[in-house]
Amino acid sequence: MLSAIETIKARARCAAAVLLIFAALVAEGQSVPTKTGPVTADRQSEQNWWRNAVIYEIYPRSFQDTNGDGIGDLNGITERLDYLQELGVDAIWLTPVYPSPQVDFGYDISDYRAIDPQYGTMADFDRLVNEAAKRHIRVIMDMVMNHTSDQHKWFLESRSSRDNPYRDWYVWRDGKGETAASPGAPPNNWQSYFGHSAWQWDPKTRQYYYHKFYIQQPDLNWHNPKVHEAFKGIMAFWLERGVGGFRFDAITTLFEDPQLRDEGVVKDKNGNPIINAYGDPQLDDSRTNNQPGVHEVIEEMRAEAEKFDSNRFPGTRVLIGETYLPNVDELAKMYGTQEKPEFQLPMDTQVGMINKLDVTEFRSKLIDAETKIDSNIPLLLFDNHDNPRIDMRYGDGVHNKDIERVIATVLFASRGAALFYYGDEIGMVTTPPKRKQDVKDPIGITGWPQEKGRDGERTPMQWNAQPSAGFTTGKPWLPIPPSAATINVADEQNNPDSLLNWYRSLIRLKKTVPAFAHGANIMLDTENTKVLSWLRQSPGMPQIVVSANFTAEPQTVNLESSGSGLKAEHLKTLLKSPGGADPAALGHIELAPFGVYIGEIQ
Numbered sequence: 109m110l111s112a113i114e115t116i117k118a119r120a121r122c123a124a125a126v127l128l129i130f131a132a133l134v135a136e137g138q139s140v141p142t143k144t145g146p147v148t149a150d151r152q153s154e155q156n157w158w159r160n161a162v163i164y165e166i167y168p169r170s171f172q173d174t175n176g177d178g179i180g181d182l183n184g185i186t187e188r189l190d191y192l193q194e195l196g197v198d199a200i201w202l203t204p205v206y207p208s209p210q211v212d213f214g215y216d217i218s219d220y221r222a223i224d225p226q227y228g229t230m231a232d233f234d235r236l237v238n239e240a241a242k243r244h245i246r247v248i249m250d251m252v253m254n255h256t257s258d259q260h261k262w263f264l265e266s267r268s269s270r271d272n273p274y275r276d277w278y279v280w281r282d283g284k285g286e287t288a289a290s291p292g293a294p295p296n297n298w299q300s301y302f303g304h305s306a307w308q309w310d311p312k313t314r315q316y317y318y319h320k321f322y323i324q325q326p327d328l329n330w331h332n333p334k335v336h337e338a339f340k341g342i343m344a345f346w347l348e349r350g351v352g353g354f355r356f357d358a359i360t361t362l363f364e365d366p367q368l369r370d371e372g373v374v375k376d377k378n379g380n381p382i383i384n385a386y387g388d389p390q391l392d393d394s395r396t397n398n399q400p401g402v403h404e405v406i407e408e409m410r411a412e413a414e415k416f417d418s419n420r421f422p423g424t425r426v427l428i429g430e431t432y433l434p435n436v437d438e439l440a441k442m443y444g445t446q447e448k449p450e451f452q453l454p455m456d457t458q459v460g461m462i463n464k465l466d467v468t469e470f471r472s473k474l475i476d477a478e479t480k481i482d483s484n485i486p487l488l489l490f491d492n493h494d495n496p497r498i499d500m501r502y503g504d505g506v507h508n509k510d511i512e513r514v515i516a517t518v519l520f521a522s523r524g525a526a527l528f529y530y531g532d533e534i535g536m537v538t539t540p541p542k543r544k545q546d547v548k549d550p551i552g553i554t555g556w557p558q559e560k561g562r563d564g565e566r567t568p569m570q571w572n573a574q575p576s577a578g579f580t581t582g583k584p585w586l587p588i589p590p591s592a593a594t595i596n597v598a599d600e601q602n603n604p605d606s607l608l609n610w611y612r613s614l615i616r617l618k619k620t621v622p623a624f625a626h627g628a629n630i631m632l633d634t635e636n637t638k639v640l641s642w643l644r645q646s647p648g649m650p651q652i653v654v655s656a657n658f659t660a661e662p663q664t665v666n667l668e669s670s671g672s673g674l675k676a677e678h679l680k681t682l683l684k685s686p687g688g689a690d691p692a693a694l695g696h697i698e699l700a701p702f703g704v705y706i707g708e709i710q
Contacts, residue, residue, distance in 0.1 A: 154423030158353075158452055159485050160625045161198040161426075161525040162615055163248070167493050168205055168227055169213060170568045171530055173580035180568070180579070182228035186236045189243050191597070195533065196615035199246040201355050201428070203493060205233070209259050211324045211550065213566075214250075215357065216257035220342045237350045241421065246352025248428065253339050253405075254358040255325040262338075263326050270313050277335055278326050279318035281368065283309070291316070297370045298396055303386030303554045306396070320361050320396060322550060330362045330401060340412045347416040353426035356409070356451075360431065362402050365395035385559035398433065403441065406450040428487065428527075429454035432461075436476040443484040453487035453525055459518075460490040463501045465511065465658045467640045471631055474522060474642070478629045486524035490515050491532050497565045500538040507660055509535055510702035513610050513685060514656045517704045520614035521644070521654045523629045530569055533611040534600050539589040540564030548586065572598040605686040613683050617706065621682070622649040632667050632674070639665050639699060643674070651709040652682070657699040668695040679707040 172184025182205065192200065204214035205227045214224070223233050237247050256263055265274035283292030294307035294316055300323075307316040308323050318327045328335050343354065371391040374382045381389040406429070413425040431454040433439050439458060444450030459473040477486040491498050498515055499508050512535050519526045540560040541547045552561020563586055570592040571578030577592040600606035618624045627646035633639065638659045644652040651674075657663045668674055676694040684690070685703040697705055 155417075157198060157246075157423050158426040158525060160618065162196055162520075162618065163199045163201055163428075163487075163525060163527040164192060164195070164197045165201045165203070165492060165527060165529045167203050167530060167566055169585060170566050170579075172569065172571075173582065173584075176580060176582040177226070178580050178582040178584045179226050181226070182223070182232040182236050186232075186239050189239055189245065192245060193243040195612060196619060197245055199248050199352055199426075200240065201248040201527070202250060204250045204252060209257055209324065211257070212322055213549075215252055216255075216259075216322065216325050217252055218257040218259040218261075221345050234349060241350065246423075246426075247350075248353045248355055248426070249346050249351050250357055251339075251343065251354040251409075252357040253328065253330075254361050255319065255321060255327045258324045258326055266326075267310055267313060267317070270315070276329055276332050279329050279364065280310075280313075280315045281307070281318070283307075283316055286314070296368050296395075297391065298364075299371075299388055299391055302551050303384075304388060318364065320358070327361075327364075330405060331366075336405065336408060340408065343409060343412050344416075347413065347425060350421040351425070352421075352423070353413065353428065354409075355428040355430065356406075357430050359406065359429050360398045360402055360433070361396060362405055363399035365399065369395055371395045385555040398438065403444065403450060406442070407444060407448050410444070410449050410451070424452070426453060427451045431455050432457050436473075436480045440481045440484070443481060453485065455527070456486045456488055456524075459486075459488055461495070465502060465514070467637050467658045470518065470640055470658075471634065474518075474629060475631060478523065486522075487527055488519050488522055488524055489527040489529075490519060491529040491565075492527075493529065493566055494562060495565065496540075497529075497536060497538040498532060499535070500564075504660065507702050508537075509607055510685065510700075512607055513704055514658065514702055516607075516611055516614055517654065517656050517706070518640070520611075520618045521624065521706060522642075523627065523644070526618070529565075533608050534570060534597055535595050535607045536567070536570060537589065537591050537595070538564040539567050539587075539591065546587075570596040572596050610683075617682060621652060621708075622646050623652045627652070632672050633665055633669065636665065639663050641665055641667055643672075653679070653694065653705075653707055653709060655697055655699060655705045657701065657703045660701045662701060662703075663699045665697050665699065666695045667697065668693075674709065676709040678710045680710050682706045682708055 166185060169180050171180040172188050173180050174183040174187060175181060204217060205223055206217045207219040207222050207224045208214045208216050209218060223230050240247050262274050262277050265272050266278045281295040283294060286292035291309040294305050298306040300306045300319060300321060302322055306319055308319060309316050319325050320327055371394050374390040374392055376382055384390045410427055413427055416425050429442055429451040431439060431442050436458055439454055439456060442451050442454035456477055459477060462469050498512055502515055503511050541563055544556045547553050547556060547561050547563060549561030549563050551559055567586045567589050568577055568579035568584050573593050573596055577588045577596060600608035623644040623646045627644040630643040630645055632641040632643055639655055639657050641655040653667055655665050674694055679691055679694060681690050683706040685700060688700055688703050688705060689698050691697040699705060
């Protein structure tokens with residue numbers, strides 16, 4: 109049997125041979141096959157990489173700047189790949205880096221087949237993909253199909269005249285009561301997520317166009333087959349460059365009610381309309397979200413992605429869905445069926461956006477993820493670029509670091525893939541602007557002061573305690589938070605009790621302990637309203653117990669009680685909160701305030 113070192117060398121020689129073959133094919137002008145031969149054990153592993161994946165969301169503007177302009181760039185991400193590899197990341201999801209007027213900081217795309225110069229060049233992107241692949245890290249792109257920028261060539265054509273071939277690539281409608289002197293009222297009461305009417309009058313062609321998001325983000329018409337074909341081509345363009353998959357933005361908003369019926373107004377218990385942060389009546393979203401047609405589009409895109417599996421970039425191209433849905437039944441539909449698969453990993457916001465430390469609620473949602481998605485793989489997450497960070501949604505202002513250990517434990521010690529946001533691993537805090545004139549996010553400009561926007565969760569990554577936090581040599585596009593003086597990678601790197609090292613330890617367990625990698629989640633002590641406990645169990649493998657105290661008081665749990673059937677002569681501690689005790693028995697586990705214990709039953 110080969111030693112570990114000999115095995116690594118052999119694999120390296122094999123990989124080198126594959127690259128030489130690829131180079132020879134390219135030099136001779138031959139195409140590289142997208143399909144390969146029989147599935148070997150290694151290829152099987154590549155195809156299943158996403159099932160226990162750790163995925164790291166990067167907001168490129170805020171991760172690492174290498175040219176001193178104060179905006180993060182692709183070369184900055186490449187520069188930090190060793191850090192991500194050491195952390196244990198399998199894939200990085202980049203929010204959009206395509207050319208854009210940056211009204212919505214990249215989600216208003218003007219060209220889907222290029223890189224915005226502020227982030228670098230296509231050569232920089234290719235280098236990032238290749239350098240990431242050397243570290244077994246995949247690059248996942250953001251795929252924004254609901255809308256484009258109003259500066260995209262498709263829309264410029266569409267608004268040029270009513271008979272332009274691109275006119276029906278977007279949603280155009282007449283106003284109500286239009287006259288020669290007046291546009292009339294918008295077609296209905298639909299609202300933008302970012303405030304006020306979702307209809308914008310175009311005086312040149314004398315119709316309204318629909319925009320679920322900003323005025324500068326016109327919605328595409330997904331009833332037009334040409335739109336479908338355009339996006340399949342866009343996906344193929346990036347898949348051929350070696351991307352590991354896509355995260356589909358706002359996927360549930362692709363279609364609207366074709367009859368243009370008004371949405372319902374949400375009312376309070378007294379029957380009065382609820383007014384949102386923008387001063388508008390809150391609507392129920394019933395005609396513009398999760399409409400028929402969405403699932404068929406996902407099926408199409410999944411089929412397109414499955415065409416790509418090459419020797420150069422082997423493995424499954426994963427499709428992730430941004431799926432804010434009302435219940436687990438709707439989430440389950442997003443996986444599709446065996447005959448018509450859709451997303452491998454729709455986001456389970458049912459768990460991550462509970463936004464309060466409620467043991468009963470967490471237990472219920474985790475049971476749903478285990479039992480109500482037809483044995484599919486859950487994708488858990490607690491944070492992203494559109495929501496206040498974990499400290500603001502779960503923290504109590506006193507025990508925030510310990511609470512974030514609890515949240516990270518649920519994220520990584522539960523079955524499935526795990527997605528987290530840059531800076532979560534060091535405990536970055538939400539830092540919203542204090543004055544309206546400092547706001548960059550248009551949501552905050554429109555909704556101030558009730559809605560301060562999303563700048564607070566998008567501040568630059570805190571690499572060290574220097575004034576620029578190691579992010580830039582110039583002026584950062586958003587201010588460096590004062591918290592960077594104590595919350596940063598350099599300070600946490602060598603502190604064994606840091607949140608960063610807690611993340612590293614959890615991810616290592618997720619990757620190396622068979623019950624974590626493949627085992628089922630079974631809830632324990634299910635009447636307990638203060639401590640969440642569960643079992644990770646895989647046939648023939650040692651069982652693992654996890655207990656997390658959701659309170660600011662010490663707690664003691666008995667995991668042999670309540671008919672669990674568990675017995676243990678000894679528990680081997682795998683991970684515990686700093687200062688936590690090693691339990692003498694499964695029936696008596698002591699937890700400090702917001703303390704965590706993970707142990708192997710022996």
